[in-house]
Amino acid sequence: MANKAAKSVFVCQGCGYKSPKWMGKCPDCGQWHSLVEEEEPAGAGEGRRREQWGADENPMPLSQVSETDHARLPTGINEFDRVLGGGLVAGSVVLIGGDPGIGKSTLMLQAMMSLSRKGADVLYVSGEESVRQIKLRSGRVGKASDRLFVVCETLYERIASMIEKHKPGVLVLDSIQTLYSSAIGSAPGSIAQVREVTFQITVMAKKTGLPTLVVGHVTKDGAIAGPRLLEHMVDTVLYFEGDQNHIFRILRAVKNRFGSTNEIGVFEMRESGLVQVENPSAVFLAERPKAAPGSVVTASMEGSRPILVEIQALASPTSFASPRRTVLGLDANRVALLAAVLEKRCGMPFGGQDLFMNVAGGVRLTEPAVDLAVVAAMAGSFLERPVPGDTLVLGEVGLTGEIRGVGHMENRLREAAKMGFSRCVGPEAAAKKIAVPGQIKLECARSVSHALEILF
16 A cells, blocks of 8 residues: 655644644744745654564563663763762763853763773764864864774664664764654754654664763754754753853753753863862852952752852942843842832832842752842842841741741751851741751841841
């Protein structure tokens, strides 16, 4: 029986929405001019997928499934291994996204060079750079090993043939948007190609037990380009974050089937490549000004590791009808809420003040445990009164001005004691539940006004 003729559909390159006709704006995600015409052979992929998945296996009781402990394969870069959960797992597929030029390919090359020096055979497939370009970049980051194999290829069927022939221990694909399969008539980077190639890679990794790392492009909104299904198909999704105006880069896990999703890795970008930062607190506080109004230190939990960061505030009288609110590294809505609490509960008229907030070092803080530090920084700048340099400020602030408890208080205080802090102003509930390190004196505050009395 003859195959059905290929049908033409218009697919949104942002979310994967399909339409039989072209539209200027995608009705699903709202992007303009994102629908591209693609040919979709009817029924072309179902038989192939059934054959690859091997649907003839018989189901078995969960109680009889053997518990095999997957051995981790450390890459040799401790910050990278921390985010992965201890190393690469056999058969896992790791997707890494980030802005252009942030250092994704550099991190992959450094990790693979480290693995190859430990005796693992690594296949690095690049669809964006030539082999000579990779060689030039490797000269900056370290000495190459004979076990690191590189190739410039974009056709998936050829890559699969190379894997079957050379049987590498680790595979890197840079990037997924440049790969295509001959079974799909769409152009490389289209929704259909990205979905199909990712599916084939995932099946291949599960069957052979080959750890696979895939680099992905991101959209202007910061999400990995392609359908949302892409992140559901892989085992781990990592985002490489950072401002190109700062030297620090943060590797963050947003999905991890083999580890925690709260861990981060901190790197410093240098001429010789990415250098891991073992003690981020010391780095972020290295240039902290002494006895400066508006400068407050707090502790933020990033995964299982507390990091001390400096929050800076500048309040100045406005010359406009509506005051400016410029916030970097914090949630702007949260800062506006805390400014309103200060104005209502403590009588500080921020309605006539321009307010500028910043987290030093390019770090982004999202947890409410830093609320009291934000309040202290704003109040210190408004009153022109500095917070003592040996004082750590912690606590969540409610709308009535009360200070609520925060999690992992002991870990935060232990990190502060290690960095030389001798005093902490925090929530009253903390003193009853934790063992305070002997080097630190914990002063409890019931409300925002009480905390400002203690600090100033």
